[in-house]
Amino acid sequence: MSEPERAPSAAATFDPASATIAIVTYNRSSLLTRLLESIVRMDPKPGHVVIIDNASVDDTGPVVESFRDRIGTEIVYRRLDTNTGGSGGFSEGMRVAYELGSEWIWLMDDDVEVIPDGLARMGAWAPRFRSIQGRRYDFDGSEFYWQYRVAEALAIPIPFAPAGFDESGYKEMNSGCFEGMFIHRDIVAKIGLPDPRFFIYWDDQLYGWLASRHTTSVIVDEFVLRRTREIKQWDMGIRHMNASSDAYRYYIMRNRAIIQQYYRAHGVYRAVPFTMGTALTFAKELIRLLAVERTVRGTSHLFRGLRDGRAIAKDESFRPMPPLEASTQPVA
Template identity: 30%
Template structure:
């Protein structure tokens, strides 16, 4: 059998020190990547100098003219990897470090969609990939009803592989056949839920997603998914959650759930986030209605 090739895609923005650790981790892999595609989201720190110095790695660097968000960066990177003809594409963030055998474990697994299992710096399991992402129950305010780390206390408790229903673009690997079938990450998300959207499309196309116990990434920062819903990130959290429901809700009640969430947020805003949160959720519902369909740039290649 022909040995498969793999391109790593990294999206980075003004985190040169973290990026250095990630690149060191890739340089230490027992199975070296064939290409490393770095999408620099218009960084203003010394990211360029870090990349220019890494002559030990097969880097292909794209610097955007403006910050296109994680979603835009992974769209650019996956498209470049696909157009480059690589057999597999491994999406990673700039704030993780893989164990030396991480890529070898993934490349040795004969599946189309794979997810690493992440730890924090203290060795605690922090893998948030959903075992169940419920888009059938309108009463499930949060569709992620079970995750890897809420189900298994430690890595030792995990079976060798666990099927998951969503992923993070922080260690997710696909074969090119998946991209051929379902397309690319949707850049219109900017941040948040672009990975969920892609995973749903892959599963609906018949692909299974497996989290591998022995493929380990270590997050270099605290895993904090609590964002200020009255701030700019709050808008994207609301809007993109609503988009996922509009696009993939499996019944009319689930597709109407964003309107109920928006109403509740507005009613509770005086005792929660105030005017900022209410304004965000109103803008979010309006914007999400215009994103009911996958953007054309994310469609499967022709």
Template identity: 30%
Template sequence: MSETVAIVVVTYNRAHLLEPMLESLTRLERRPDAVIVVDNASTDDTPAVLERAQRAGALPLQVIRTASNLGGAGGFHLGVRTAYEGGYDRIWLMDDDVAPDPTCLTVLMDADEDCLMAVREDSQGRLCEKAATRFDLTHPWAIKPKTAMVETDYGFRRTMPARVELENVAFEGFMVRRRVVERIGLPDPSYFIFYDDVDFAIRARRAGFRIWGLRDAVLVRQLDFDQQHDLAGWKGFYMYRNLFVVHLRYGENLAVRLKPLLIALAVVLLSSLRGGRAEAANVTRALRAAWEMRALPSSSVD
């Protein structure tokens, strides 16, 4: 019997991207059994876009509008819970700024694997898949644990093998079977933004699930990647805090688990050259907050 699949989309104040993204879902060769959109209390035209899509009836659309912005992490937690409680066999996660190729869902559903990743291209057809083929939590000198990724390993989608094993992913084209959620629990909403997908993938791999990127499951990214954030601003706090949490939770030795302290010390000492007092305050606050989040998330979905 064919498996059922629910698509989970999280959106916040990007109606201009959400509308064409939903339109792209109507062109999927394999029709999804549900499309669950978590609207994180958007204040733009997002509610109107979703209302028009529901009226059109081209998608099996379920809209969840939150009372406040839960962040991407909270949105995916809620969306995955909703899909899991709906009884769907597979759950496909994506942001509002991608457009799957019409065959993308077919390719994913044809693969008999528990954890899969679509491969992202940019709007010009260039490979921009940043899922990690090596995520190093063993060596303390790897300041950034992502030391290799699909984009840098292969350069072009055509030079990839049909399947690439991944050590980490983004919630932008990632698909899991419900047994994965049964085993490891839901995405951790406490991350708010950044690294919730990293955390989930680490838990999945440590539970014995392998993650495969499929070359022929193509997802087109509508925006250029911009992973450079103001480390002295509010996003910088979450970048530091959540990076530290991953090391404290999953560092494979004491030296790796101590790395957040060394990073924080270096940032404070160099703050006059980088971000001044604001970045130093961010990283200090992030270290304290990460310590409070160091416990592993629950594996229960109840």
């Protein structure tokens, strides 16, 4: 496949109203406020803003209501009965946006803000690609590096994938990040909704991998988001390693088994390299504990995740998320 030249502005062929921003939030109303304020300043704006509230017990609901008359586009607010994690929240957000008839769905956490012309920047690439990731500024204004390539056999990110862009302005990826994934409904129809069984972690990487099996997925040289929450990290230059939590440590190991089930379903699972990927993930988390959090406490959650993952890997009833009906009409 020959590489096309970098896209010029495509405002005439991309309709901002065809896009929906889908946000997942949980007990972080101050961060959500900052994100919604940034959407107020956006030009152009999306047709809808979907907010999935993972059963927050703070003032998230009133905060959302305070923006209805200010934001300049329609807000659709869904408060879930229980906390379904980021995975469940993005699955529900994708479902709501899809049923609204959205052509494009832009996913994001509550701890980012949108650059004012971010939607126009993403839309400029929309006529050419169907799965697009923009770039982000970190909390301190530096360029945030994201590992956009996955070593498929190992099912882990490639940490040394080149960070720079050439004159084309994009790089092909086979991964995804729900902090900024911009995806067309046709691809969602083919691969289904994000899998809520992940709860947190690996869900977006797998979803991006699934998308890349149906379309050319790209990360583009466009800064469209800025992170608004400072996270303790180990700075390694252009790359960094963030602090984590016990829940993170548990799910990063447990959810390897869900990826394993998807790999089996798609005929790409190979036991030896996949097991190597799991071992490398475990080692990376030990390094994270030592280098970022400067402790060895937390390793029990890694082992617990491995243990519970074995039951998932052996579950013969496990099925991947089904495709959606490929209709472009909203559901009544």
